[in-house]
Amino acid sequence: MKTFAELNYPGRLIAVEGLDGSGKSTQIYLLKRWLEAEGIKVYFSEWNSSELVKSATSKGKKRELLTPTTFSLIHATDFADRYERHLLPLLRAGYIVLCDRYAFTAFARDTVRGCPPEWVRGIYGFAAQPDITMFFKTELEVSLNRILEGRPKLKFFEAGMDLRLSSDPYESFRIFQGRILEQYIAMSSEFDFVVMDANQNVEKQQVIVRKLVSEKIDLKKFKRRSPLPLPPSLTPEEKIAKEAEEDLAAV
Amino acid sequence: MKNHIDSKNCRRFYGHGVPRAKLEDIAGSLIVVEGADGSGRSTQIARLVDWLETNGHPTVQVGLKRSTLVSSELEKAQHGNILSRTTLSLFYATDFADQLENIILPALKAGFIVLADRYIYTLMARDMVRGMDEKWLKNLYGIAPIPDAVFYLSVEPEELVQRNLSKNATLDYWESGMDIGLSRDVFDSFLKYQTLMQETFRKLQKTYDFDIVDANRSTDSITKELRKKIGALLEAK
Numbered sequence: 001m002k003t004f005a006e007l008n009y010p011g012r013l014i015a016v017e018g019l020d021g022s023g024k025s026t027q028i029y030l031l032k033r034w035l036e037a038e039g040i041k042v043y044f045s046e047w048n049s050s051e052l053v054k055s056a057t058s059k060g061k062k063r064e065l066l067t068p069t070t071f072s073l074i075h076a077t078d079f080a081d082r083y084e085r086h087l088l089p090l091l092r093a094g095y096i097v098l099c100d101r102y103a104f105t106a107f108a109r110d111t112v113r114g115c116p117p118e119w120v121r122g123i124y125g126f127a128a129q130p131d132i133t134m135f136f137k138t139e140l141e142v143s144l145n146r147i148l149e150g151r152p153k154l155k156f157f158e159a160g161m162d163l164r165l166s167s168d169p170y171e172s173f174r175i176f177q178g179r180i181l182e183q184y185i186a187m188s189s190e191f192d193f194v195v196m197d198a199n200q201n202v203e204k205q206q207v208i209v210r211k212l213v214s215e216k217i218d219l220k221k222f223k224r225r226s227p228l229p230l231p232p233s234l235t236p237e238e239k240i241a242k243e244a245e246e247d248l249a250a251v
Numbered sequence: 252m253k254n255h256i257d258s259k260n261c262r263r264f265y266g267h268g269v270p271r272a273k274l275e276d277i278a279g280s281l282i283v284v285e286g287a288d289g290s291g292r293s294t295q296i297a298r299l300v301d302w303l304e305t306n307g308h309p310t311v312q313v314g315l316k317r318s319t320l321v322s323s324e325l326e327k328a329q330h331g332n333i334l335s336r337t338t339l340s341l342f343y344a345t346d347f348a349d350q351l352e353n354i355i356l357p358a359l360k361a362g363f364i365v366l367a368d369r370y371i372y373t374l375m376a377r378d379m380v381r382g383m384d385e386k387w388l389k390n391l392y393g394i395a396p397i398p399d400a401v402f403y404l405s406v407e408p409e410e411l412v413q414r415n416l417s418k419n420a421t422l423d424y425w426e427s428g429m430d431i432g433l434s435r436d437v438f439d440s441f442l443k444y445q446t447l448m449q450e451t452f453r454k455l456q457k458t459y460d461f462d463i464v465d466a467n468r469s470t471d472s473i474t475k476e477l478r479k480k481i482g483a484l485l486e487a488k
Contacts, residue, residue, distance in 0.1 A: 123390065
Protein backbone atom coordinates (compact mmCIF):
# COMPACT_ATOMS: atom_id res chain seq x y z
CA MET A 1 0.00 0.00 0.00
CA LYS A 2 1.47 3.35 -1.07
CA THR A 3 0.61 6.70 0.46
CA PHE A 4 -0.85 9.57 -1.55
CA ALA A 5 2.44 11.39 -1.22
CA GLU A 6 4.26 8.38 -2.68
CA LEU A 7 1.75 8.32 -5.51
CA ASN A 8 2.54 11.99 -6.20
CA TYR A 9 -0.86 13.35 -5.37
CA PRO A 10 -0.71 17.06 -4.61
CA GLY A 11 -3.11 16.52 -1.66
CA ARG A 12 -2.65 14.63 1.58
CA LEU A 13 -5.01 12.31 3.44
CA ILE A 14 -5.20 12.06 7.21
CA ALA A 15 -7.30 9.31 8.76
CA VAL A 16 -8.34 8.66 12.32
CA GLU A 17 -9.22 5.21 13.58
CA GLY A 18 -10.26 3.77 16.90
CA LEU A 19 -13.16 2.30 18.81
CA ASP A 20 -16.48 4.07 19.26
CA GLY A 21 -15.93 6.32 22.24
CA SER A 22 -12.20 6.73 21.67
CA GLY A 23 -12.68 10.44 21.02
CA LYS A 24 -11.30 10.32 17.48
CA SER A 25 -14.19 12.27 15.97
CA THR A 26 -13.66 15.14 18.41
CA GLN A 27 -9.96 15.20 17.60
CA ILE A 28 -10.42 15.27 13.84
CA TYR A 29 -13.10 17.93 14.18
CA LEU A 30 -10.74 20.17 16.17
CA LEU A 31 -8.01 19.49 13.65
CA LYS A 32 -10.35 20.57 10.88
CA ARG A 33 -11.23 23.81 12.71
CA TRP A 34 -7.56 24.64 13.08
CA LEU A 35 -6.67 23.92 9.46
CA GLU A 36 -9.60 25.99 8.24
CA ALA A 37 -8.52 28.91 10.44
CA GLU A 38 -5.04 28.61 8.93
CA GLY A 39 -6.58 29.10 5.48
CA ILE A 40 -5.82 25.58 4.34
CA LYS A 41 -7.87 23.73 1.74
CA VAL A 42 -9.45 21.03 3.82
CA TYR A 43 -12.26 18.52 3.35
CA PHE A 44 -13.82 16.20 5.90
CA SER A 45 -15.32 12.82 5.05
CA GLU A 46 -17.14 10.44 7.31
CA TRP A 47 -17.45 6.65 7.21
CA ASN A 48 -20.70 5.35 5.80
CA SER A 49 -21.97 8.62 4.41
CA SER A 50 -22.34 8.19 0.67
CA GLU A 51 -25.79 9.45 -0.29
CA LEU A 52 -26.17 6.89 -3.03
CA VAL A 53 -25.51 3.83 -0.97
CA LYS A 54 -27.19 5.07 2.19
CA SER A 55 -30.69 3.84 1.48
CA ALA A 56 -29.49 0.30 0.81
CA THR A 57 -27.28 0.28 3.90
CA SER A 58 -29.99 1.54 6.21
CA LYS A 59 -32.54 -0.87 4.76
CA GLY A 60 -30.13 -3.74 5.29
CA LYS A 61 -29.43 -2.67 8.84
CA LYS A 62 -33.00 -1.96 9.83
CA ARG A 63 -34.30 -5.24 8.50
CA GLU A 64 -31.23 -7.10 9.71
CA LEU A 65 -30.69 -8.40 6.20
CA LEU A 66 -26.93 -8.22 6.23
CA THR A 67 -24.54 -11.14 6.45
CA PRO A 68 -20.82 -10.66 7.13
CA THR A 69 -20.23 -10.74 3.37
CA THR A 70 -22.92 -8.26 2.36
CA PHE A 71 -22.11 -6.05 5.36
CA SER A 72 -18.55 -5.91 4.12
CA LEU A 73 -19.46 -5.34 0.47
CA ILE A 74 -22.00 -2.61 1.09
CA HIS A 75 -19.54 -0.66 3.20
CA ALA A 76 -16.90 -1.12 0.53
CA THR A 77 -19.39 0.24 -2.01
CA ASP A 78 -20.00 3.27 0.18
CA PHE A 79 -16.29 3.82 0.59
CA ALA A 80 -15.60 3.42 -3.13
CA ASP A 81 -18.25 5.98 -3.97
CA ARG A 82 -16.78 8.56 -1.61
CA TYR A 83 -13.26 7.64 -2.67
CA GLU A 84 -13.80 7.97 -6.40
CA ARG A 85 -16.18 10.91 -6.45
CA HIS A 86 -14.89 13.06 -3.58
CA LEU A 87 -11.56 12.02 -2.13
CA LEU A 88 -9.58 11.46 -5.32
CA PRO A 89 -10.61 14.67 -7.11
CA LEU A 90 -9.93 16.67 -3.94
CA LEU A 91 -6.54 15.05 -3.51
CA ARG A 92 -5.75 15.84 -7.12
CA ALA A 93 -6.71 19.44 -6.40
CA GLY A 94 -4.29 19.65 -3.50
CA TYR A 95 -6.67 19.37 -0.56
CA ILE A 96 -5.96 18.02 2.87
CA VAL A 97 -8.62 15.37 3.25
CA LEU A 98 -9.61 14.31 6.74
CA CYS A 99 -11.28 10.92 7.13
CA ASP A 100 -13.15 9.84 10.22
CA ARG A 101 -12.42 6.11 9.72
CA TYR A 102 -10.81 4.62 6.65
CA ALA A 103 -10.48 1.11 5.20
CA PHE A 104 -8.94 -0.09 8.48
CA THR A 105 -12.35 0.10 10.10
CA ALA A 106 -13.53 -2.44 7.55
CA PHE A 107 -10.42 -4.59 8.02
CA ALA A 108 -11.10 -4.74 11.76
CA ARG A 109 -14.87 -5.20 11.72
CA ASP A 110 -15.16 -7.57 8.79
CA THR A 111 -12.38 -9.78 10.11
CA VAL A 112 -14.11 -9.98 13.48
CA ARG A 113 -17.28 -10.95 11.59
CA GLY A 114 -15.45 -13.86 10.01
CA CYS A 115 -14.54 -12.56 6.56
CA PRO A 116 -11.05 -13.64 5.51
CA PRO A 117 -8.61 -10.75 6.09
CA GLU A 118 -6.96 -11.19 2.66
CA TRP A 119 -10.33 -10.98 0.92
CA VAL A 120 -11.25 -7.72 2.65
CA ARG A 121 -7.80 -6.21 2.09
CA GLY A 122 -8.01 -7.23 -1.55
CA ILE A 123 -11.35 -5.49 -2.03
CA TYR A 124 -9.96 -2.24 -0.66
CA GLY A 125 -6.90 -2.68 -2.86
CA PHE A 126 -7.96 0.33 -4.96
CA ALA A 127 -7.44 2.65 -1.98
CA ALA A 128 -4.06 4.20 -1.25
CA GLN A 129 -2.64 4.38 2.25
CA PRO A 130 -3.33 7.58 4.19
CA ASP A 131 -0.33 9.87 4.64
CA ILE A 132 -1.04 9.87 8.36
CA THR A 133 -3.22 7.36 10.21
CA MET A 134 -3.79 8.16 13.86
CA PHE A 135 -5.06 5.33 15.99
CA PHE A 136 -6.76 6.60 19.14
CA LYS A 137 -6.06 3.88 21.59
CA THR A 138 -7.96 3.72 24.83
CA GLU A 139 -8.34 1.14 27.51
CA LEU A 140 -11.33 -0.93 26.45
CA GLU A 141 -13.20 0.03 29.62
CA VAL A 142 -12.67 3.75 28.99
CA SER A 143 -14.25 3.72 25.55
CA LEU A 144 -16.99 1.35 26.66
CA ASN A 145 -17.88 3.63 29.54
CA ARG A 146 -17.97 6.68 27.29
CA ILE A 147 -20.51 4.96 25.05
CA LEU A 148 -22.47 3.00 27.61
CA GLU A 149 -22.69 5.64 30.33
CA GLY A 150 -26.09 6.89 29.26
CA ARG A 151 -27.34 3.36 28.54
CA PRO A 152 -28.08 4.28 24.93
CA LYS A 153 -30.12 1.97 22.76
CA LEU A 154 -27.48 0.07 20.84
CA LYS A 155 -28.26 -0.81 17.26
CA PHE A 156 -28.21 -4.43 16.15
CA PHE A 157 -25.07 -4.37 13.99
CA GLU A 158 -23.38 -1.69 16.09
CA ALA A 159 -23.55 -4.05 19.07
CA GLY A 160 -22.33 -6.95 16.92
CA MET A 161 -25.55 -8.81 17.66
CA ASP A 162 -25.28 -10.59 14.31
CA LEU A 163 -22.32 -12.48 15.74
CA ARG A 164 -24.50 -14.07 18.42
CA LEU A 165 -21.90 -13.35 21.07
CA SER A 166 -24.51 -12.73 23.71
CA SER A 167 -28.23 -12.14 23.82
CA ASP A 168 -27.62 -9.02 25.89
CA PRO A 169 -26.76 -6.11 23.57
CA TYR A 170 -24.45 -4.47 26.14
CA GLU A 171 -22.54 -7.65 26.76
CA SER A 172 -22.39 -8.30 23.01
CA PHE A 173 -21.08 -4.77 22.43
CA ARG A 174 -18.34 -5.27 25.03
CA ILE A 175 -17.12 -8.51 23.49
CA PHE A 176 -17.38 -7.13 19.96
CA GLN A 177 -15.45 -3.94 20.76
CA GLY A 178 -12.81 -5.98 22.57
CA ARG A 179 -12.23 -8.06 19.45
CA ILE A 180 -12.08 -4.98 17.25
CA LEU A 181 -9.50 -3.45 19.55
CA GLU A 182 -7.36 -6.58 19.16
CA GLN A 183 -7.56 -6.17 15.38
CA TYR A 184 -6.52 -2.52 15.56
CA ILE A 185 -3.55 -3.37 17.74
CA ALA A 186 -2.52 -6.14 15.38
CA MET A 187 -2.73 -3.76 12.40
CA SER A 188 -0.79 -0.92 14.02
CA SER A 189 2.61 -1.83 12.63
CA GLU A 190 1.33 -3.37 9.38
CA PHE A 191 -0.17 -0.03 8.37
CA ASP A 192 2.10 2.41 10.17
CA PHE A 193 -0.46 3.76 12.62
CA VAL A 194 0.57 6.64 14.84
CA VAL A 195 -0.73 5.40 18.16
CA MET A 196 -2.28 8.19 20.23
CA ASP A 197 -2.91 7.86 23.92
CA ALA A 198 -6.64 8.54 23.97
CA ASN A 199 -6.96 8.11 27.72
CA GLN A 200 -5.58 11.61 28.38
CA ASN A 201 -7.53 14.83 28.17
CA VAL A 202 -8.92 16.19 24.92
CA GLU A 203 -6.90 19.43 24.79
CA LYS A 204 -3.61 17.69 25.42
CA GLN A 205 -4.34 15.21 22.67
CA GLN A 206 -5.20 18.00 20.24
CA VAL A 207 -1.87 19.72 20.90
CA ILE A 208 -0.12 16.47 19.98
CA VAL A 209 -2.33 16.00 16.91
CA ARG A 210 -1.60 19.49 15.58
CA LYS A 211 2.11 19.14 16.24
CA LEU A 212 2.24 15.79 14.46
CA VAL A 213 0.36 17.10 11.43
CA SER A 214 2.52 20.20 11.09
CA GLU A 215 5.69 18.11 11.39
CA LYS A 216 4.64 15.55 8.82
CA ILE A 217 2.95 17.85 6.33
CA ASP A 218 4.33 21.11 5.01
CA LEU A 219 1.08 22.94 5.64
CA LYS A 220 1.94 26.23 3.93
CA LYS A 221 1.84 24.40 0.60
CA PHE A 222 -1.85 23.70 1.13
CA LYS A 223 -3.05 27.24 1.69
CA ARG A 224 -5.72 28.66 -0.54
CA ARG A 225 -3.95 30.61 -3.25
CA SER A 226 -6.22 33.60 -2.83
CA PRO A 227 -8.18 34.40 0.29
CA LEU A 228 -11.94 34.05 0.02
CA PRO A 229 -13.40 37.01 -1.90
CA LEU A 230 -14.40 39.94 0.30
CA PRO A 231 -17.81 41.56 -0.09
CA PRO A 232 -17.72 44.22 -2.85
CA SER A 233 -16.68 47.64 -1.54
CA LEU A 234 -19.34 50.33 -1.43
CA THR A 235 -19.35 53.52 -3.52
CA PRO A 236 -19.20 56.76 -1.47
CA GLU A 237 -22.92 57.39 -2.06
CA GLU A 238 -23.87 53.91 -0.91
CA LYS A 239 -21.63 54.34 2.12
CA ILE A 240 -23.45 57.50 3.16
CA ALA A 241 -26.83 55.86 2.60
CA LYS A 242 -25.79 52.85 4.65
CA GLU A 243 -24.51 54.97 7.51
CA ALA A 244 -27.74 56.93 7.54
CA GLU A 245 -29.67 53.68 7.68
CA GLU A 246 -27.59 52.47 10.60
CA ASP A 247 -28.07 55.76 12.45
CA LEU A 248 -31.77 55.42 11.94
CA ALA A 249 -31.74 51.87 13.24
CA ALA A 250 -29.78 53.00 16.32
CA VAL A 251 -32.49 55.55 17.17
CA MET B 252 -12.14 -22.58 4.21
CA LYS B 253 -11.66 -26.22 3.27
CA ASN B 254 -12.60 -27.37 -0.18
CA HIS B 255 -14.65 -30.51 -0.27
CA ILE B 256 -13.42 -31.97 -3.49
CA ASP B 257 -13.60 -35.52 -2.20
CA SER B 258 -17.38 -35.61 -1.89
CA LYS B 259 -19.50 -36.99 -4.68
CA ASN B 260 -21.01 -33.64 -5.55
CA CYS B 261 -17.62 -32.00 -5.33
CA ARG B 262 -19.00 -28.56 -4.58
CA ARG B 263 -16.38 -25.89 -4.23
CA PHE B 264 -16.01 -22.14 -4.14
CA TYR B 265 -13.70 -20.20 -6.43
CA GLY B 266 -12.01 -18.70 -3.40
CA HIS B 267 -12.64 -18.91 0.29
CA GLY B 268 -16.44 -18.76 -0.11
CA VAL B 269 -18.62 -17.01 2.44
CA PRO B 270 -18.28 -17.23 6.21
CA ARG B 271 -20.60 -19.77 7.83
CA ALA B 272 -21.44 -21.57 4.59
CA LYS B 273 -20.98 -25.31 4.79
CA LEU B 274 -20.47 -27.15 1.58
CA GLU B 275 -20.69 -30.80 2.42
CA ASP B 276 -24.46 -30.94 2.75
CA ILE B 277 -25.24 -29.47 -0.63
CA ALA B 278 -27.40 -31.67 -2.80
CA GLY B 279 -28.67 -29.38 -5.58
CA SER B 280 -27.07 -28.23 -8.81
CA LEU B 281 -26.10 -24.81 -10.06
CA ILE B 282 -26.48 -24.18 -13.76
CA VAL B 283 -25.45 -20.87 -15.30
CA VAL B 284 -26.51 -19.42 -18.62
CA GLU B 285 -24.41 -16.49 -19.80
CA GLY B 286 -24.69 -14.35 -22.90
CA ALA B 287 -25.46 -10.83 -24.11
CA ASP B 288 -28.96 -9.38 -24.32
CA GLY B 289 -30.46 -10.93 -27.42
CA SER B 290 -28.47 -14.14 -27.13
CA GLY B 291 -31.64 -16.04 -26.22
CA ARG B 292 -30.68 -16.49 -22.57
CA SER B 293 -34.08 -15.86 -21.02
CA THR B 294 -35.90 -17.98 -23.58
CA GLN B 295 -33.56 -20.89 -22.99
CA ILE B 296 -33.86 -20.58 -19.22
CA ALA B 297 -37.65 -20.54 -19.40
CA ARG B 298 -37.56 -23.67 -21.53
CA LEU B 299 -35.12 -25.39 -19.19
CA VAL B 300 -37.34 -24.62 -16.21
CA ASP B 301 -40.35 -26.15 -18.00
CA TRP B 302 -38.41 -29.21 -18.94
CA LEU B 303 -36.78 -29.72 -15.53
CA GLU B 304 -40.00 -29.22 -13.58
CA THR B 305 -41.91 -31.52 -15.88
CA ASN B 306 -39.29 -34.12 -15.10
CA GLY B 307 -39.79 -33.61 -11.38
CA HIS B 308 -36.84 -31.35 -10.52
CA PRO B 309 -37.48 -28.35 -8.26
CA THR B 310 -35.93 -25.17 -9.65
CA VAL B 311 -35.08 -21.66 -8.51
CA GLN B 312 -34.01 -18.78 -10.71
CA VAL B 313 -31.60 -15.99 -9.92
CA GLY B 314 -30.15 -13.21 -12.03
CA LEU B 315 -28.37 -9.90 -11.87
CA LYS B 316 -29.94 -6.97 -10.06
CA ARG B 317 -32.60 -9.06 -8.35
CA SER B 318 -31.58 -8.82 -4.68
CA THR B 319 -33.84 -7.49 -1.95
CA LEU B 320 -30.94 -5.58 -0.51
CA VAL B 321 -29.75 -3.31 -3.31
CA SER B 322 -31.61 -3.91 -6.59
CA SER B 323 -33.73 -0.74 -6.46
CA GLU B 324 -30.81 1.45 -5.39
CA LEU B 325 -28.65 -0.07 -8.09
CA GLU B 326 -31.33 0.58 -10.68
CA LYS B 327 -31.62 4.20 -9.57
CA ALA B 328 -27.89 4.80 -9.53
CA GLN B 329 -27.46 3.23 -12.93
CA HIS B 330 -30.27 5.26 -14.35
CA GLY B 331 -28.44 8.49 -13.70
CA ASN B 332 -25.04 6.96 -14.55
CA ILE B 333 -23.63 8.60 -11.46
CA LEU B 334 -21.49 5.86 -9.99
CA SER B 335 -17.89 5.43 -10.90
CA ARG B 336 -16.59 2.04 -11.92
CA THR B 337 -15.30 0.60 -8.63
CA THR B 338 -18.47 1.68 -6.88
CA LEU B 339 -20.72 0.16 -9.52
CA SER B 340 -18.67 -3.00 -9.48
CA LEU B 341 -18.97 -3.36 -5.70
CA PHE B 342 -22.66 -2.55 -5.82
CA TYR B 343 -23.18 -5.43 -8.23
CA ALA B 344 -21.07 -7.68 -6.05
CA THR B 345 -23.28 -6.80 -3.08
CA ASP B 346 -26.34 -7.67 -5.15
CA PHE B 347 -24.76 -11.00 -6.09
CA ALA B 348 -23.72 -11.83 -2.52
CA ASP B 349 -27.18 -11.08 -1.19
CA GLN B 350 -28.76 -13.52 -3.64
CA LEU B 351 -26.00 -16.03 -3.05
CA GLU B 352 -26.58 -16.23 0.68
CA ASN B 353 -30.34 -15.81 0.70
CA ILE B 354 -31.34 -17.79 -2.37
CA ILE B 355 -28.61 -19.78 -4.10
CA LEU B 356 -27.00 -21.53 -1.13
CA PRO B 357 -30.24 -22.36 0.73
CA ALA B 358 -31.79 -23.68 -2.51
CA LEU B 359 -28.75 -25.82 -3.28
CA LYS B 360 -28.87 -27.17 0.24
CA ALA B 361 -32.55 -28.04 -0.23
CA GLY B 362 -31.68 -29.98 -3.38
CA PHE B 363 -33.01 -27.51 -5.94
CA ILE B 364 -31.62 -26.89 -9.36
CA VAL B 365 -30.59 -23.25 -9.39
CA LEU B 366 -30.67 -21.61 -12.81
CA ALA B 367 -28.65 -18.43 -12.94
CA ASP B 368 -29.51 -15.96 -15.67
CA ARG B 369 -25.95 -14.56 -15.80
CA TYR B 370 -23.39 -15.02 -13.08
CA ILE B 371 -20.07 -13.58 -11.95
CA TYR B 372 -18.56 -13.93 -15.43
CA THR B 373 -20.72 -11.18 -16.93
CA LEU B 374 -19.90 -8.97 -13.96
CA MET B 375 -16.20 -9.68 -14.34
CA ALA B 376 -16.21 -9.22 -18.11
CA ARG B 377 -18.03 -5.89 -17.88
CA ASP B 378 -15.49 -4.63 -15.37
CA MET B 379 -12.52 -5.93 -17.29
CA VAL B 380 -13.70 -4.17 -20.43
CA ARG B 381 -13.80 -1.03 -18.26
CA GLY B 382 -10.19 -1.51 -17.33
CA MET B 383 -10.49 -3.05 -13.90
CA ASP B 384 -7.90 -5.39 -12.53
CA GLU B 385 -8.62 -9.07 -13.14
CA LYS B 386 -6.86 -10.14 -9.94
CA TRP B 387 -8.96 -7.75 -7.90
CA LEU B 388 -12.11 -9.20 -9.45
CA LYS B 389 -11.00 -12.77 -8.84
CA ASN B 390 -10.50 -12.03 -5.17
CA LEU B 391 -13.84 -10.27 -4.96
CA TYR B 392 -15.73 -13.18 -6.52
CA GLY B 393 -13.91 -15.80 -4.50
CA ILE B 394 -17.23 -15.91 -2.65
CA ALA B 395 -18.91 -17.63 -5.59
CA PRO B 396 -19.56 -21.37 -5.72
CA ILE B 397 -18.24 -23.13 -8.81
CA PRO B 398 -21.30 -24.05 -10.89
CA ASP B 399 -21.97 -27.56 -12.14
CA ALA B 400 -22.25 -26.17 -15.66
CA VAL B 401 -21.83 -22.82 -17.38
CA PHE B 402 -23.17 -22.23 -20.87
CA TYR B 403 -22.13 -19.11 -22.71
CA LEU B 404 -24.51 -18.38 -25.55
CA SER B 405 -22.27 -16.82 -28.13
CA VAL B 406 -23.84 -14.69 -30.86
CA GLU B 407 -22.01 -12.50 -33.36
CA PRO B 408 -22.35 -8.78 -32.53
CA GLU B 409 -23.90 -8.07 -35.95
CA GLU B 410 -26.60 -10.63 -35.21
CA LEU B 411 -27.11 -9.21 -31.69
CA VAL B 412 -27.80 -5.78 -33.19
CA GLN B 413 -30.50 -7.25 -35.41
CA ARG B 414 -32.13 -9.18 -32.56
CA ASN B 415 -32.09 -6.24 -30.13
CA LEU B 416 -33.49 -3.81 -32.69
CA SER B 417 -36.25 -6.15 -33.80
CA LYS B 418 -37.25 -6.65 -30.18
CA ASN B 419 -36.94 -3.13 -28.72
CA ALA B 420 -36.32 -0.88 -31.74
CA THR B 421 -33.46 0.62 -29.73
CA LEU B 422 -30.09 -0.35 -28.28
CA ASP B 423 -29.65 -0.30 -24.50
CA TYR B 424 -27.23 2.32 -23.15
CA TRP B 425 -25.28 -0.13 -20.97
CA GLU B 426 -25.38 -3.06 -23.39
CA SER B 427 -23.88 -0.65 -25.90
CA GLY B 428 -21.15 0.34 -23.47
CA MET B 429 -22.00 4.01 -24.01
CA ASP B 430 -20.52 4.86 -20.60
CA ILE B 431 -16.98 4.04 -21.81
CA GLY B 432 -17.02 6.41 -24.75
CA LEU B 433 -16.03 3.94 -27.48
CA SER B 434 -18.07 6.00 -29.90
CA ARG B 435 -20.66 8.76 -29.74
CA ASP B 436 -22.71 6.70 -32.12
CA VAL B 437 -24.75 4.08 -30.28
CA PHE B 438 -24.74 1.64 -33.20
CA ASP B 439 -20.94 1.70 -33.53
CA SER B 440 -20.53 1.64 -29.79
CA PHE B 441 -22.75 -1.43 -29.47
CA LEU B 442 -20.72 -3.37 -32.03
CA LYS B 443 -17.40 -2.38 -30.49
CA TYR B 444 -18.55 -3.08 -26.97
CA GLN B 445 -20.06 -6.47 -27.74
CA THR B 446 -16.91 -7.46 -29.60
CA LEU B 447 -14.85 -6.52 -26.55
CA MET B 448 -17.21 -8.44 -24.28
CA GLN B 449 -16.93 -11.50 -26.46
CA GLU B 450 -13.14 -11.35 -26.43
CA THR B 451 -13.19 -11.03 -22.67
CA PHE B 452 -15.52 -13.99 -22.30
CA ARG B 453 -13.16 -16.08 -24.39
CA LYS B 454 -10.32 -15.01 -22.14
CA LEU B 455 -12.32 -15.90 -19.04
CA GLN B 456 -13.29 -19.21 -20.60
CA LYS B 457 -9.66 -20.33 -20.36
CA THR B 458 -9.69 -19.83 -16.60
CA TYR B 459 -13.25 -20.78 -15.78
CA ASP B 460 -13.71 -23.47 -18.35
CA PHE B 461 -17.23 -22.88 -19.52
CA ASP B 462 -19.11 -24.29 -22.40
CA ILE B 463 -19.30 -21.92 -25.35
CA VAL B 464 -22.55 -22.61 -27.17
CA ASP B 465 -22.94 -21.35 -30.71
CA ALA B 466 -26.19 -19.41 -30.38
CA ASN B 467 -26.35 -18.11 -33.93
CA ARG B 468 -28.59 -21.11 -34.56
CA SER B 469 -32.32 -21.72 -34.11
CA THR B 470 -33.80 -21.65 -30.60
CA ASP B 471 -34.84 -25.30 -30.85
CA SER B 472 -31.43 -26.63 -31.73
CA ILE B 473 -29.86 -24.70 -28.83
CA THR B 474 -32.48 -26.07 -26.44
CA LYS B 475 -31.73 -29.56 -27.65
CA GLU B 476 -28.03 -29.15 -26.99
CA LEU B 477 -28.59 -27.70 -23.52
CA ARG B 478 -31.01 -30.48 -22.54
CA LYS B 479 -28.62 -33.12 -23.68
CA LYS B 480 -25.75 -31.69 -21.67
CA ILE B 481 -27.77 -30.97 -18.54
CA GLY B 482 -29.46 -34.37 -18.73
CA ALA B 483 -26.08 -36.08 -18.75
CA LEU B 484 -24.96 -33.96 -15.83
CA LEU B 485 -27.98 -34.81 -13.71
CA GLU B 486 -27.66 -38.48 -14.51
CA ALA B 487 -24.05 -38.51 -13.37
CA LYS B 488 -25.04 -37.16 -9.95
